[in-house]
Amino acid sequence: MKRIITLVASIVALGTVLSAQEIKFEEYDLDNGMHVILHQDNTAPVVTVGVMYHVGAKDENPERTGFAHFFEHLLFEGTKNIGRGEFMKIVSKNGGSNNANTSSDRTYYYETFPSNNQKLGLWLESERLRHPVINQIGVDTQNEVVKEEKRMRMDNQPYGNISTALLQSMFKKHPYKGTVIGSMEHLDAAQLSEFQDFFKKYYIPNNASLVVAGDIDPAETKEWIQQYFADIPAGEPIVRDFPQEDPITEETEVTWNDANIQIPAYLLTYRTPSNKVKDAYVLNMLSTYLSDGKSSVLYKKLVDQDKKALQVGAFNMGMEDQSIFAILALPMGDTSKETLINDIDAEIKKVQEELISEKDFQKLQNIAESNFVQSNSSIQGIAASLVTYNVLYGDTNLINNEIDIYRNITREDIKRVANQYLKPSQRVVINYLPEQKK
Incomplete structure (x- = not known):
């Protein structure tokens, strides 16, 4: 009976998504x-x-x-x-x-x-x-x-x-x-x-x-x-020609100090592509898999089971030209930076070597569908989506078909982007530390 109820709920949710995304403009x-x-x-x-x-x-x-x-x-x-x-x-x-x-x-x-x-x-x-x-x-x-x-x-x-x-x-x-x-x-x-x-x-x-x-x-x-x-005069066309970054080819470390904290934060940061390309959407899914909610792999491993971190999070900071994929962890007690990084790398390596489970993949698809509906659940949200897709993506109709990009992502895509972008040799480790008292 429980399985039947779950199935019915899933069908209703899918129907909601399919109807809610039809936005005419x-x-x-x-x-x-x-x-x-x-x-x-x-x-x-x-x-x-x-x-x-x-x-x-x-x-x-x-x-x-x-x-x-x-x-x-x-x-x-x-x-x-x-x-x-x-x-x-x-x-x-x-x-x-x-x-x-x-x-x-x-x-x-x-x-x-x-x-x-x-x-x-x-x-x-x-x-x-x-x-x-x-x-x-x-x-x-x-x-x-x-x-x-x-x-x-x-x-x-x-x-x-x-x-x-x-x-x-x-x-x-x-x-x-x-x-x-x-x-x-x-x-x-x-x-x-x-x-x-x-x-x-x-x-x-x-x-x-x-x-x-x-x-x-x-x-x-x-x-x-x-x-x-209509009668406001046009201005001179804007030309953008920004310098390109050199690829990151070896791991480096930087240190920042913050007088307002007592617990350090460690970040593994990777440069990723523009939010316009498919890989950006795959990286969004990967960040969800790693750290969104208590059932995510990094939370379960570092926070829930091993009690090595107070907090852990992964996110793809999407921008128009290039983006940043970052994983942040706050250590619990005497847990060392090396221990946190080794455990995070171990979970990344699993994604790089094995396909995530069908169950976990379906969960990612459900989250993407839910987020898509919620972002367009009000007139104010619809207005923001329409104009954002136009200005930053060059395609206003993404308000209707962006979800298709997520639906066409595969488990193989997640494995591929993890291998392509999350290499230790392509990252900067940021040590965000309490300011030392003089």
Whole structure:
């Protein structure tokens, strides 16, 4: 009976996945190069308006890091038609919510409103692009905001600089070596004209994708988009020609110190390909197999059974040009770094030499299906997926068929990528240690 119930539940779950992934959308370009994506869903009176700019930390002058993230804050300061500090007040007064976020590859701004305020959302985003006020008062104000964010999230947070250690250890030439939040010294040294020039270069219609998703009338929405965005002039085409990294051919070690920790962390880090290619999806599955949940192989071995680690985790940090696969472990008690690494390597070697079990493989497929459904379970999530697939992957329809990439992964693929990318000779070992007291 239990097996029958499980089977029925699996069939129901599969049906949910198959129906949930069918997301219809329309996309087109304005004459100025802005890409537009529309998704109509009239089941709830909600709409999300978002704009993703193809600019992130990797696009910055290496002597002026932090600009992309800085603009995530600065472009809420106000415009010629929105008073300073009024942007978010307008959103909340009209029943909406808004946010923004930045990565190494892009910056995304969005608002979610009751659908009767869709036009307001479009106007707000056109104001942000058309004529924001970028003055010294705003720069000085947001400079302090960013400094406080850095203090809270990184400088005073245990393990807060692990991402910095990862990026700077893995990249020496490519601008991925710079962190998203950047250098406070660089921001302090920047002139107002440099911020204005950064905006003129990257915040242009032909470097942006606009998404409108939810309870919309497409014809009406197109009219408003034409009204608010079509006459914004295009900018100069952006040319990206980043230096390529030399292959890692022998294992190296680096050490970072953190005054906020008492327990060291050890990371095995490998450079992996762009998140656009199939192998990136296989590496995502491999990271799930190694450390996602209490039944994963590294957790069972190091945390549950042998009590050698307080925590262990594997993840594929996917980025547009190149990515990082990392395995992190915090030792339990007197467990040595060598013991942790040897045990981790032993589990990797098993994957390199033997196919994982059919049972474990099916579990990975189920997790991928579940994650796929959950990422598109809200209008806000659908909007983010649509615009992300367009900007970073060049294929908006991945919102419907990305799951097919996972479904076409085989156990042989997992074995292959483990052998191809997780060789000891191709990694950097990061010793993230407590700062020694003087």
